[in-house]
Amino acid sequence: MTTIGHYINGESVAPDGRSQPVYNPATGQTEKSVLLASKETVIEAIDAAESAFSEWRNTPASKRARVMFQFKYLLEKNADKIIELIGQEHGKISHDAAGELQRGIENVEFACAAPQLLKGEHSKNVGPNIDSWSEFQPLGVVAGITPFNFPAMVPLWMFPLAIVCGNTFVLKPSERDPSCAIYLAELLKEAGLPDGVFNVVNGDKEAVDVLLTEPRIKAVSFVGSTPIAESIYATANAHGKRCQALGGAKNHAIVMPDADIDNAVNQLLGAAFGSSGERCMALSVVVAVGEETANQLVDKLSAAMADLRVGPAQDADNDFGPLITHEHKTKVKAYITSAEQQGADIVVDGRNIQVKGYENGFFVGATLIDKVMPSMESYQAEIFGPVLQVIRVDSMNTAMQLIDGHEYGNGTCIFTRDGEAARYFSDHIQVGMVGINVPLPVPVAYHSFGGWKRSLFGDLHAYGPDGVRFYTKRKTITQRWPSSGVREGASFAFPS
Numbered sequence: 185m186t187t188i189g190h191y192i193n194g195e196s197v198a199p200d201g202r203s204q205p206v207y208n209p210a211t212g213q214t215e216k217s218v219l220l221a222s223k224e225t226v227i228e229a230i231d232a233a234e235s236a237f238s239e240w241r242n243t244p245a246s247k248r249a250r251v252m253f254q255f256k257y258l259l260e261k262n263a264d265k266i267i268e269l270i271g272q273e274h275g276k277i278s279h280d281a282a283g284e285l286q287r288g289i290e291n292v293e294f295a296c297a298a299p300q301l302l303k304g305e306h307s308k309n310v311g312p313n314i315d316s317w318s319e320f321q322p323l324g325v326v327a328g329i330t331p332f333n334f335p336a337m338v339p340l341w342m343f344p345l346a347i348v349c350g351n352t353f354v355l356k357p358s359e360r361d362p363s364c365a366i367y368l369a370e371l372l373k374e375a376g377l378p379d380g381v382f383n384v385v386n387g388d389k390e391a392v393d394v395l396l397t398e399p400r401i402k403a404v405s406f407v408g409s410t411p412i413a414e415s416i417y418a419t420a421n422a423h424g425k426r427c428q429a430l431g432g433a434k435n436h437a438i439v440m441p442d443a444d445i446d447n448a449v450n451q452l453l454g455a456a457f458g459s460s461g462e463r464c465m466a467l468s469v470v471v472a473v474g475e476e477t478a479n480q481l482v483d484k485l486s487a488a489m490a491d492l493r494v495g496p497a498q499d500a501d502n503d504f505g506p507l508i509t510h511e512h513k514t515k516v517k518a519y520i521t522s523a524e525q526q527g528a529d530i531v532v533d534g535r536n537i538q539v540k541g542y543e544n545g546f547f548v549g550a551t552l553i554d555k556v557m558p559s560m561e562s563y564q565a566e567i568f569g570p571v572l573q574v575i576r577v578d579s580m581n582t583a584m585q586l587i588d589g590h591e592y593g594n595g596t597c598i599f600t601r602d603g604e605a606a607r608y609f610s611d612h613i614q615v616g617m618v619g620i621n622v623p624l625p626v627p628v629a630y631h632s633f634g635g636w637k638r639s640l641f642g643d644l645h646a647y648g649p650d651g652v653r654f655y656t657k658r659k660t661i662t663q664r665w666p667s668s669g670v671r672e673g674a675s676f677a678f679p680s
């Protein structure tokens with residue numbers, strides 16, 4: 185049994201205390217356990233980050249960026265190990281884990297531009313011989329709290345940018361797949377990051393509560409489910425912290441009657457079932473405009489789903505793997521059952537899938553549910569499993585009203601050949617990330633990621649330009665150097 189501890193001040197630490205099992209979701213077995221940090225351990229991490237801050241903030245941005253260049257090299261060199269760790273604890277198939285890592289590395293590449301990103305703004309002669317400029321200073325010690333479903337990518341959304349901006353960092357990754365974060369910390373040290381600049385504490389609510397209330401933590405980035413995001417945002421704000429809290433989702437794809445249906449079917453398969461639907465950008469609802477569109481989609485989707493391969497991470501021929509825990513598998517199956525009981529058609533049923541040799545794994549097969557109604561529990565909730573639901577409507581306006589009426593507003597997509605319809609849709613829909621014939625419109629690293637409505641609490645999106653603003657505070661300096669002999673007397677009018 186391996187024990188996964190914490191990483192504080194450049195060292196692995198494993199103090200005595202509470203722990204919990206880490207499962208291999210493909211076998212249902214536990215081969216590792218993770219320590220759950222006490223208040224004292226989190227304080228130790230904050231102490232280390234605070235001590236490292238002064239020197240790190242004064243390190244030139246170009247030198248901070250050089251650590252990131254080296255870190256990128258090490259991430260690429262050790263990609264296989266990272267992919268293996270993700271596979272062991274999350275169950276993600278290697279090609280999918282490689283994609284996650286690549287999207288994470290792109291955030292490191294963006295962070296390498298720190299000297300350019302932190303240049304600030306300058307205005308000469310805002311008054312006679314007066315210059316003014318704004319600079320972007322680091323906040324101090326900042327924290328990240330991340331979900332299980334992207335154990336590499338979501339932490340990489342946060343700490344590379346926070347660190348190159350001159351902050352020091354405490355990461356609290358998901359306790360369900362904790363090894364990846366510890367390995368990233370080791371690679372950062374190898375890349376030349378000074379001890380204490382990046383720290384990892386594993387744990388649960390006890391550790392999170394310290395990060396949310398400790399006065400030395402200046403900002404909190406959170407990604408996870410909406411109820412937790414909402415409470416994290418409220419608590420962090422109540423303690424005077426800057427906070428961005430990204431929550432859950434229910435992403436709809438509209439398929440218009442003029443769409444290329446075969447293309448839409450291919451795109452929907454990957455976007456609905458990739459990573460077992462455990463993505464905040466998973467397309468979990470298809471809104472078919474017109475009966476003929478719906479009939480074609482259901483026929484073609486169900487035929488194509490027969491060929492999907494479900495199994496363990498190490499077999500690269502699999503399309504997707506298991507769910508994260510036994511409890512989550514039970515919950516996903518219960519949503520399918522509730523849709524059935526409330527009158528929907530279960531066209532393809534993944535509830536009783538058996539994966540040979542992995543009978544105790546947390547697998548649910550790809551499931552297609554037709555004739556779903558907005559009042560159904562399975563429609564309202566984020567299922568976070570390999571379940572695609574079809575809603576039939578008679579117009580694009582009705583489809584858009586449905587999307588706008590949902591509590592979540594993370595991602596959405598339209599499949600159409602009509603440019604005017606697509607333009608109207610992207611302009612008016614109340615969702616933060618929109619695809620036009622692109623099923624997973626995850627913004628690239630030099631844009632920023634964030635949903636609307638109850639998919640994000642806070643003003644600034646994650647990573648990219650918004651990330652730079654989130655991890656810095658603006659200081660504006662106005663300067664005059666009076667030449668001797670022309671000093672003015674006191675002025676009591678407001679300067680104009």
Ligand code: NAD
Nearest residue numbers: 330331332357358388389392408409412430431432433464
């Ligand atoms: P989760 O909310 O259960 O956990 C997220 C983090 O919060 C973990 O680190 C966990 O330890 C911590 N946490 C859990 N309960 C807590 C509590 N009561 N108090 C304090 N901290 C607590 O989420 P998850 O199951 O790990 O991840 C899946 C969810 O994350 C889904 O809802 C998914 O949509 C969402 N997600 C959103 C995005 C996005 O960008 N919007 C990205 C990825 C995942």
